[in-house]
Amino acid sequence: MKITREDINHLAELSNFSLSDEEATSLGKDLENIIKYISQLDELDVKDVEPTYQVFEMENVWREDKILPQDADREQLLALAPESQEHQIKVPKVL
Amino acid sequence: MQIATKDISAVSLVKAALDKAKRCENYNIFVSLNEENALKKAEEIDKKIAAGEKVGRLAGVPYALKDNFLSKEGNTTASSKILEPFKSPITATSVEKLEAEGAIMIGRTNMDSFAHGSSTENSYFGVTKNAKDETRVAGGSSGGSAVAVAKGIVEFATGTDTGGSIRQPASFNGVYGFKPTYGTISRYGVVAMASSTDCIGFFAKSAADLDLLISITSGQDPKDMTTLPDYYNSGGSANDGISQPCAPKLGAQQASPVETGAREAGLANAVVSAPARVIGVIKDFDNDAVSSDIRQTLTDKIAELEAKGHKIVELDMPALKYALAVYYIVVPAEISSNLSRHDGIRYGYRSKDATNLGEVYSKSRNDGFMSENKRRIMIGHFVLSSGWYDAYYLKAQKARTLIIKEYENAFKKCDFILTPVSPNPAFKIGEKVNNPVSMYLEDVMSVPVNLAGIPGLTIPVGETKDGLSLGLQLLGPRRSDKKLLQFAAEITNIKENK
Numbered sequence: 001m002k003i004t005r006e007d008i009n010h011l012a013e014l015s016n017f018s019l020s021d022e023e024a025t026s027l028g029k030d031l032e033n034i035i036k037y038i039s040q041l042d043e044l045d046v047k048d049v050e051p052t053y054q055v056f057e058m059e060n061v062w063r064e065d066k067i068l069p070q071d072a073d074r075e076q077l078l079a080l081a082p083e084s085q086e087h088q089i090k091v092p093k094v095l
Numbered sequence: 096m097q098i099a100t101k102d103i104s105a106v107s108l109v110k111a112a113l114d115k116a117k118r119c120e121n122y123n124i125f126v127s128l129n130e131e132n133a134l135k136k137a138e139e140i141d142k143k144i145a146a147g148e149k150v151g152r153l154a155g156v157p158y159a160l161k162d163n164f165l166s167k168e169g170n171t172t173a174s175s176k177i178l179e180p181f182k183s184p185i186t187a188t189s190v191e192k193l194e195a196e197g198a199i200m201i202g203r204t205n206m207d208s209f210a211h212g213s214s215t216e217n218s219y220f221g222v223t224k225n226a227k228d229e230t231r232v233a234g235g236s237s238g239g240s241a242v243a244v245a246k247g248i249v250e251f252a253t254g255t256d257t258g259g260s261i262r263q264p265a266s267f268n269g270v271y272g273f274k275p276t277y278g279t280i281s282r283y284g285v286v287a288m289a290s291s292t293d294c295i296g297f298f299a300k301s302a303a304d305l306d307l308l309i310s311i312t313s314g315q316d317p318k319d320m321t322t323l324p325d326y327y328n329s330g331g332s333a334n335d336g337i338s339q340p341c342a343p344k345l346g347a348q349q350a351s352p353v354e355t356g357a358r359e360a361g362l363a364n365a366v367v368s369a370p371a372r373v374i375g376v377i378k379d380f381d382n383d384a385v386s387s388d389i390r391q392t393l394t395d396k397i398a399e400l401e402a403k404g405h406k407i408v409e410l411d412m413p414a415l416k417y418a419l420a421v422y423y424i425v426v427p428a429e430i431s432s433n434l435s436r437h438d439g440i441r442y443g444y445r446s447k448d449a450t451n452l453g454e455v456y457s458k459s460r461n462d463g464f465m466s467e468n469k470r471r472i473m474i475g476h477f478v479l480s481s482g483w484y485d486a487y488y489l490k491a492q493k494a495r496t497l498i499i500k501e502y503e504n505a506f507k508k509c510d511f512i513l514t515p516v517s518p519n520p521a522f523k524i525g526e527k528v529n530n531p532v533s534m535y536l537e538d539v540m541s542v543p544v545n546l547a548g549i550p551g552l553t554i555p556v557g558e559t560k561d562g563l564s565l566g567l568q569l570l571g572p573r574r575s576d577k578k579l580l581q582f583a584a585e586i587t588n589i590k591e592n593k
Contacts, residue, residue: 007477008473011473011476011477011480012473014473014476014480015431015460015469015472015473015476016435016438016456016457016460017457017460017461017464017469017472017473018454018457018458018461019461019469023466023469026466027466027469027470027473030466030470030531031470031473031474031477033531033532034423034470034474034531034532034535035474035477037419037420037423037532037535038420038423038424038474038478038487038491039420040417040420041417041420041421041424041487041490041491041494042486044414044417044490044494044497046490046493046494046496046497049493049494049496049497050493050496051489051492051493051495051496052492052493052495052496052499053291053492054291054321055277055291055292055499055546055547055548055573056277056278056321056323056548057278057323057573058323061320061321063317068317071184071185071186072184072185076184077184077441079184080181080182080184080441080442080443081440081441081442082180082439082440082442082443082444082445083445089440089441091440091452091455092449092450092451092452092454092455093451093452094451094452095451
């Protein structure tokens with residue numbers, strides 16, 4: 001399968017990457033090779049097989065609906081943000 | 096492993112480890128050293144010992160922490176630019192458990208950025224070199240941790256294994272590396288890669304040391320809903336899914352005890368004479384794509400096990416050849432979701448060039464991720480996108496079921512499986528880094544284990560004629576971890592253990 005420049009631009013948009021032209025070209029080639037490799041699943045018949053999404057043996061691990069002490073408080077978390085002001089995380093204009 | 100005592104102080108152990116770390120600087124093992132904190136903790140342990148107070152099972156033992164484990168000591172960067180400024184306010188559960196027993200972290204080890212890679216060449220902080228040959232890769236993604244143990248800097252190091260990231264570097268550097276059953280050790284506070292296959296584990300110098308480390312760190316954690324009840328320390332339960340030992344089918348042979356080094360290895364609960372076991376060998380892995388050194392090693396080990404009274408059976412597992420394709424669909428899909436949180440807003444690196452919110456995301460992510468991170472995120476979006484979901488993601492999850500069934504059937508015929516870890520010993524730095532598919536092919540024998548969630552242990556088995564390390568991996572059914580480590584201790588040559 002051929003990966004077009006349009007495909008790469010679409011995947012870059014989904015991934016939130018601002019790729020340079022050079023990077024888009026080189027990643028396009030890599031992605032094409034990877035997709036070619038994973039496409040070998042085409043030859044496998046899985047018609048009546050159920051999918052497995054996780055290998056953990058338990059489902060619905062419940063806990064009480066109670067607020068537990070947290071490992072980090074608001075100020076510690078805000079201190080991690082590249083910019084903050086008046087107890088809020090600061091970002092540039094949205095539009 | 097050597098713990099601190101009245102005669103051997105924690106400070107002397109930590110100082111020796113830090114000195115060795117500095118002498119090995121050219122290997123680029125560590126992203127950061129934790130000198131000041133480590134020495135302070137060592138002094139506290141020595142004071143306790145002097146006062147006759149009780150100390151932990153790892154008192155004063157220096158260890159290395161893979162750089163994707165969150166702790167308040169140093170920056171947790173996952174060897175990436177996007178997390179370079181990240182100083183965690185929380186500590187991983189596994190790290191808390193190790194430290195509660197007195198272990199002392201002396202430094203954070205280099206890895207492929209976000210654990211994406213098989214060589215530790217994809218690190219923002221440069222390549223880690225192989226312990227035996229500086230022109231070759233350390234393996235990956237936990238390359239720094241493997242070399243830290245192989246060079247004798249630390250007694251043990253932490254690792255994460257999503258598709259072989261502990262077992263393959265252990266094999267490349269001649270140490271033990273263990274990936275337990277999925278859910279054995281809490282993943283809370285470890286940078287997420289692929290949540291359905293991520294496993295916490297260790298590098299060490301013996302199966303006995305690994306046993307101690309798993310027994311300390313395993314168990315249910317309310318902060319990680321995918322942790323199993325502590326089967327490891329409770330000896331398993333009736334419905335624990337471990338198949339009955341296959342050995343009784345052997346007839347007279349099983350009666351004769353097998354000579355072992357278990358007692359010398361000091362593994363808790365190990366017995367001096369072990370029952371004969373049935374060992375499965377995967378037919379499909381014996382082919383020309385596997386180096387002759389590794390095939391010879393496997394043949395030799397099989398002969399050795401047979402000579403000791405164990406039985407070998409050949410396993411036909413044709414679905415395993417699809418495991419790598421399944422892995423490179425399922426794992427990128429999970430990566431694309433897990434890594435979307437790194438957006439330059441709440442923590443980590445933010446691009447200075449961004450003039451609006453959209454650019455904060457796209458420029459921070461574009462600058463902050465390495466090429467291999469981008470490949471995997473984009474592949475993930477591809478296999479999950481409408482139009483391709485059924486052909487790739489759904490099909491891969493169905494194929495995953497076939498792979499799991501093959502292991503389940505295999506473990507009806509044998510107790511453990513013995514296979515190579517990777518098709519080749521450590522390759523040259525730069526040899527595969529520009530060809531992602533050829534790099535991925537190095538994972539062909541390690542990834543099926545993660546898809547099935549079963550435990551896998553790398554045991555060092557010797558060297559090539561050029562002195563490169565060779566390892567083999569032992570696999571068992573889910574929750575057979577303790578038996579697997581016991582068996583490894585039983586079959587390990589005593590002199591290899593020292």
